[in-house]
């Protein structure tokens with residue numbers, strides 16, 4: 001038995017949700033470029049869960065279900081006040097809160113299709129409220145209730161700031177949600193599938209996935225990119241900073257990918273959004289610095305930027321606090337996790353690979369007094 005480090009190149013399941021073939025990403029056969037330019041996040045949620053695009057009445061119904069389920073009971077929100085709020089990372093708070101959500105759902109153990117669909121709506125709707133409410137409560141502010149007349153992206157921004165977002169902000173945020181929604185068998189999606197393949201419930205699957213997304217080699221990279229840009233501070237410092245990091249054999253966050261070779265197709269959309277939004281805010285330095293980092297890094301290493309690199313300056317330009325970047329990734333990716341969880345349930349088999357043993361050969365047990 002020989003193992004493959006990091007399961008590189010291993011095809012672990014069949015799926016008809018999203019694919020990466022020759023560096024092209026598709027959701028259910030639709031090119032991500034077309035979806036990013038045309039589809040709303042709610043349309044993409046429907047596409048991932050039903051494996052077809054919605055008709056107008058189906059989309060309207062989904063939007064209504066999401067907004068109708070966004071509110072969190074006060075009893076639930078009170079839990080945030082029991083967290084060590086000034087120390088906790090919002091991603092850890094989110095992981096705990098999603099687990100808690102399962103306790104408040106009396107159908108959480110019901111595995112019928114109806115109950116699982118209701119859980120899907122509940123999770124997708126309330127994850128936006130959890131992230132935004134936590135972000136406010138930790139600053140001593142009251143959570144803002146969702147509004148029935150706003151779509152998903154607009155509601156998120158509204159619940160976060162308490163102000164009606166501008167159209168350009170809604171469009172940019174919606175597009176970012178579309179771009180992050182699903183990504184074949186990435187680490188967090190695989191985690192979710194492994195968890196529910198034991199026939200565990202959807203809340204457990206999503207909680208596990210949040211834990212995997214949190215790491216800096218996966219979703220946590222977007223926050224690290226912003227940390228790096230802040231450390232660089234100005235455009236002129238970019239080259240020297242990258243040279244030094246590479247000389248110290250450190251990884252540069254937001255670059256490289258296990259699957260893509262020529263480049264991540266999502267990055268070009270985020271690069272363009274970063275250019276527009278930083279200009280709009282009069283903060284072009286973040287975009288200019290990112291361009292200089294990309295040039296300096298790719299001159300040394302043949303590793304193009306991934307989805308996390310330009311999303312950092314996009315979210316910063318939307319006025320979002322840096323430690324909320326990864327929770328926002330989860331707000332989008334939960335749509336993909338749910339699609340994969342439902343697909344796993346449909347044709348389930350326990351996921352249980354083997355390990356190549358590298359420990360000592362057979363040993364004789366020695367009583368403790370003789371060791």
Ligand code: CMC
Nearest residue numbers: 216217218219221250251252253254255256257258306308
């Ligand atoms: N900076 C510097 N060197 C890198 C980087 C990087 N960002 N990425 C890969 N390398 C080098 C690495 O040092 C190694 O070199 P060597 O062969 O000389 O030891 C080689 O490239 C292969 O790297 P690896 O880590 O074995 O590759 P992987 O396929 O296991 O990892 C990755 C993929 C995304 C974890 C990695 O490229 C990385 O750590 N990138 C930075 C973190 C990041 O941006 N993560 C977000 C990934 S995309 C969105 C998501 O899924 O969340």
